[in-house]
Amino acid sequence: MSEYFEIAYAAASKRLCLFTGTGFSKALTQGNVPGWQELIEDVCDEHVQNLKLKSSLFPKEGENPLRLEEAAQIVEMDLAGQGKNLHEVIASKIKSIGLSGETESIKEFFSERSFRIVTTN
Incomplete structure (x- = not known):
């Protein structure tokens, strides 16, 4: 078929x-x-408490140590500790894009x- x-x-x-x-x-x-990595990096810049998290997940040189879905899970845990929801944070970033x-x-x-x-x- x-x-x-x-x-x-x-x-x-x-x-x-x-x-x-x-x-x-x-x-x-x-x-x-934005692409998925760009979104996660933006969330790191604006919301995560661990200032070294972004550079450890997305080093300037070499490959990322984790797949993007794994990096997002780590960022999600940081946000959860603050009472924030990753999906809601991302939704608020992209909702105005038409x-x-x-x-x-x-x-x-x-x-x-x-x-x-x-x-x-």
């Missing part, structure tokens, strides 16, 4: 699930949304169909 048929069938049967990453958000905002560019077909697709979205962000 063709992939296109499978996608069309999933959409028609209201069982479509989109798996997206930052690239989808960047495409819909003409690059105005769609830009040619998005009419995307808006139409989202308004006319029922589906789930899974994101890596």
Whole structure:
């Protein structure tokens, strides 16, 4: 069965699930949304209590010692100790970013169909 048929069938049967990453958000905002690492670094700059946390998670030279989801979990623990929620902090940072560019077909697709979205962000 063709992939296109499978996608069309999933959409028609209201069982479509989109798996997206930052690239989808960047495409819909003409690059105005930050990537996952940039978001975590911004949260470190503005919210974490451990001043060395950012430099240990994201060294200026060499590779990051942890995957981004692991780094986010560590930042989340620091925030939890302050009574803050990582998801809420990030949501407050990106909520003002709107769609830009040619998005009419995307808006139409989202308004006319029922589906789930899974994101890596």
